[in-house]
Amino acid sequence: MTGLAGPSGVDVVHPVIWKLRSLGLESEAESQALLELLKRRVSVSRGKEIIGAGTYPAHLTVLLDGIACSHERLEDGGRQIHAFHCPGDFCDLHRDILPNDAIAVAALTDCLVGTIRYRDLDRTLEQHPKLGPALWRAAMLEGSISRERLLKVSRQPALQRVAHVLCELLTRREAIGINDPVIPLSQIDLGDAAALSVVHITRIVHGLRTLGVLSPDSRGIEVTDREQLLQLANFDAHYLNMPEALSHWRADVDGRFD
Amino acid sequence: MTGLAGPSGVDVVHPVIWKLRSLGLESEAESQALLELLKRRVSVSRGKEIIGAGTYPAHLTVLLDGIACSHERLEDGGRQIHAFHCPGDFCDLHRDILPNDAIAVAALTDCLVGTIRYRDLDRTLEQHPKLGPALWRAAMLEGSISRERLLKVSRQPALQRVAHVLCELLTRREAIGINDPVIPLSQIDLGDAAALSVVHITRIVHGLRTLGVLSPDSRGIEVTDREQLLQLANFDAHYLNMPEALSHWRADVDGRFD
DNA sequence: CGCATCATTGAAGCCCTTCAAGACTTGTGG
DNA sequence: CCACAAGTCTTGAAGGGCTTCAATGATGCG
Numbered sequence: 150m151t152g153l154a155g156p157s158g159v160d161v162v163h164p165v166i167w168k169l170r171s172l173g174l175e176s177e178a179e180s181q182a183l184l185e186l187l188k189r190r191v192s193v194s195r196g197k198e199i200i201g202a203g204t205y206p207a208h209l210t211v212l213l214d215g216i217a218c219s220h221e222r223l224e225d226g227g228r229q230i231h232a233f234h235c236p237g238d239f240c241d242l243h244r245d246i247l248p249n250d251a252i253a254v255a256a257l258t259d260c261l262v263g264t265i266r267y268r269d270l271d272r273t274l275e276q277h278p279k280l281g282p283a284l285w286r287a288a289m290l291e292g293s294i295s296r297e298r299l300l301k302v303s304r305q306p307a308l309q310r311v312a313h314v315l316c317e318l319l320t321r322r323e324a325i326g327i328n329d330p331v332i333p334l335s336q337i338d339l340g341d342a343a344a345l346s347v348v349h350i351t352r353i354v355h356g357l358r359t360l361g362v363l364s365p366d367s368r369g370i371e372v373t374d375r376e377q378l379l380q381l382a383n384f385d386a387h388y389l390n391m392p393e394a395l396s397h398w399r400a401d402v403d404g405r406f407d
Numbered sequence: 408m409t410g411l412a413g414p415s416g417v418d419v420v421h422p423v424i425w426k427l428r429s430l431g432l433e434s435e436a437e438s439q440a441l442l443e444l445l446k447r448r449v450s451v452s453r454g455k456e457i458i459g460a461g462t463y464p465a466h467l468t469v470l471l472d473g474i475a476c477s478h479e480r481l482e483d484g485g486r487q488i489h490a491f492h493c494p495g496d497f498c499d500l501h502r503d504i505l506p507n508d509a510i511a512v513a514a515l516t517d518c519l520v521g522t523i524r525y526r527d528l529d530r531t532l533e534q535h536p537k538l539g540p541a542l543w544r545a546a547m548l549e550g551s552i553s554r555e556r557l558l559k560v561s562r563q564p565a566l567q568r569v570a571h572v573l574c575e576l577l578t579r580r581e582a583i584g585i586n587d588p589v590i591p592l593s594q595i596d597l598g599d600a601a602a603l604s605v606v607h608i609t610r611i612v613h614g615l616r617t618l619g620v621l622s623p624d625s626r627g628i629e630v631t632d633r634e635q636l637l638q639l640a641n642f643d644a645h646y647l648n649m650p651e652a653l654s655h656w657r658a659d660v661d662g663r664f665d
Numbered sequence: 666c667g668c669a670t671c672a673t674t675g676a677a678g679c680c681c682t683t684c685a686a687g688a689c690t691t692g693t694g695g
Numbered sequence: 696c697c698a699c700a701a702g703t704c705t706t707g708a709a710g711g712g713c714t715t716c717a718a719t720g721a722t723g724c725g
Contacts, residue, residue: 168659220559224641229562231554247547247648252554282504285543289505292550296489296510300479303602304487306712335671346714351673367672368722369493369602383482390505498709565681594704604682609705626690 164213167325168237171391172283172290180275185272187211187263193256200241200254208264215260216318216333220341221251230342232291233257233296235321242288258333272377290390297388302344305318310343311353312362312382319372320386339370357381422471426495429649430541430548437535444531445469445521451514456603457511458499466522468498473518474576474591478599479509488600489556490549493579500546505524516591548648555646568601569611570620570640577630578644590628592597597628 165187169180190213193199199217201208217234219241231252234240240254246268294317301313318332340350345369354370357363362378364371372378423445427438448471451457457475458468475492477499489510492498498512503525530541552575559571576590598608612628615621620636622629630636 221554223558223562227562229558231557243550246543247551249551249554249646251646285504285546288546288550289501289541292501292546292553293505293507295550295553295557296479296507299489299553299560300481300487302557302561304481304485309626337671347672348674348715350715352713355673388507388509593702595702605704606683606706607681610681613705 162326164236164325165211166237168287169283171324172286174279174283176277176279179279179283182273183265183280186265186269188266189264189288191264192263193217193260193262195256195259198253198255199260200244201260202253203250205244205248206241206264207268208253209242209268209270210243211263211265212236212238212240213261213263215255215258217254217260217262218338218342219252219254221253228292228341228345230338232294233318233321233342233404235325236327237325239284239287242284242291242348247385257338286390293388293390300344301382307343307345307349307353309382310345311339311350311357312378313370313384314339314342315370316379316386317380317389319375319378320384320389320391324389324391330372330375332372334370336370420584422494422583423469424495426545427541429582430544432537432541434535434537437537437541440531440535441523441538444523444527446524447522449520449522451475451518451520453517455515456511456513457518457520458502460511461508463502463506464499464522465526466524467500467503467528468512469521469523470494470496470498471519471521473514473516475512475514475518475520476596476600477510477512479511486599487602488596491576491579491600493576493583494585495583496540497545500542500549512573517594523558551646551648556600565601565603565607565611566614567640568603569597569608569615570636571626571642572597572600573630574637574640574642574644575647577633577636578642578647578649581648582647588630588633590630592628594628606641 159227166180167186169183174180186288188208193215200206202222214232215235215242217238218230219232219234220228220230222228234254240262243249274284279348297317298313302310315332316335319330321327336354339345339349339354342348343350345353354363357378358365360374360377360381362372362374362381364373378384423441423442424438427441431514432438446466451473458464460480470492472494475496475498476488477492478486478488480486492512498520501507530575532542555575556571560568563571573590576592577588580587594608595605597603597612601608603611612621614641615636616623618632618635618639620630620632620639622631636642
């Protein structure tokens with residue numbers, strides 16, 4: 150089956166299909182082949198680890214629902230969130246080929262995860278030649294997101310940093326059909342991603358609420374003025390390699406020089 | 408030929424061979440096959456661009472000598488150095504599969520670069536199955552370095568940031584047989600990598616000289632106390648996936664669970 | 666209800682930035 | 696060989712953004 154039962158009980162497009170499409174994989178057959186490898190749906194509740202630091206699972210982990218993150222604990226007890234994971238994302242592409250003990254994956258909201266055994270994956274990759282490049286792109290995309298994060302976090306003041314994180318999540322969720330203006334993260338999570346103290350995040354969020362960018366509701370993060378937020382962050386989604394950007398890129402590649 | 412004429416006229420191990428070994432590729436035949444694709448040695452003088460922003464070359468660029476960087480210009484005229492490139496490094500692994508307009512590659516010292524046409528590479532990759540995974544690892548390694556940079560730059564005070572950058576370069580150069588304690592970068596370069604103002608870099612460097620970590624010579628960066636530098640940065644080379652770490656990893660992978 | 670987690674607000678202080686001016690090095694042309 | 700310019704480095708002073716500490720309020724869950 151291609152569908153996944155949505156909250157309303159209606160079948161919706163499977164997040165992994167959505168993800169593979171955004172990676173430029175148009176072959177329905179190949180996406181389907183990957184889907185069929187998905188084993189063991191497990192739900193993980195908010196705050197729990199999905200992949201522990203220092204473990205080397207024999208399978209790839211795919212996020213099916215919720216928001217997760219790759220993070221690293223610091224000596225002083227703090228943590229750095231390196232990447233957010235949205236439904237359809239592969240949470241540990243890096244782990245098989247070049248493992249990093251220090252990085253763990255955790256659920257930021259209640260999550261549903263699936264797994265794909267490398268054994269199975271390797272076999273399927275041979276049969277479906279377009280799957281490999283799609284995974285390459287997924288990995289390169291992570292790098293691109295990481296670089297953009299470094300740029301913003303290291304060079305921009307707090308308000309822009311926070312705005313950037315919100316824009317990234319908003320845009321990535323929209324790309325997989327989640328148009329909810331509510332971003333279900335705590336201010337602590339925001340701080341750990343933007344590398345700011347929670348105290349300061351509170352002030353920034355307060356500022357954004359005063360500007361009318363976020364809903365004044367004291368609880369939760371709800372974007373009420375998407376345009377202004379994008380403008381504040383000076384957000385250019387190009388680095389996310391969204392479908393539109395992708396087709397644009399193809400034109401360029403055809404014209405590559407030698 | 409495997410050798411490259413060194414400064415003294417003696418044949419030394421080719422930097423690309425060294426790099427491939429560090430990526431776990433032990434097959435001499437496969438390394439050799441990649442080497443034979445190297446075309447067009449070009450020298451680029453300090454400060455010049457190797458790959459311009461917004462260009463899409465039909466070839467992979469390999470650094471053969473010198474130090475280069477991938478960087479991004481900011482609106483305010485500043486620049487962020489995302490990655491350093493040492494001899495043997497592939498400068499634009501990301502570019503073919505998921506191009507990023509904004510990022511350019513520039514020579515930080517006088518450099519010698521070679522190129523490998525994707526056309527040729529694709530053919531060779533099919534013939535030598537161990538080459539693909541090695542390139543995967545190279546790409547994942549970049550991600551790992553980028554994450555570590557984000558961690559240090561966003562969470563550590565200036566002295567540790569600078570120390571980290573120096574440690575990274577020192578260690579990566581040692582890994583390819585360059586044991587020179589002199590790091591031929593300007594303070595401007597250091598600032599662009601560590602995301603600090605040049606003025607502050609001067610003060611930090613001054614501090615490191617006072618501590619005896621760097622040579623007091625007013626010109627240039629020369630590490631005189633490697634141990635203390637590593638300690639200051641709290642440097643753990645694990646993320647660089649050095650050969651020792653690699654063999655350690657292999658043991659772990661054999662014991663992976665399911 | 667009591668407890669744990671999260672959010673808020675104030676106050677003090679430090680780290681780094683910007684601005685500004687000068688010293689030193691290097692390369693180039695007269 | 697000197698003069699000059701351009702690039703790099705150095706040092707001082709003023710200011711601002713963020714951190715830490717500390718205490719209180721709000722929310723949700725057992």
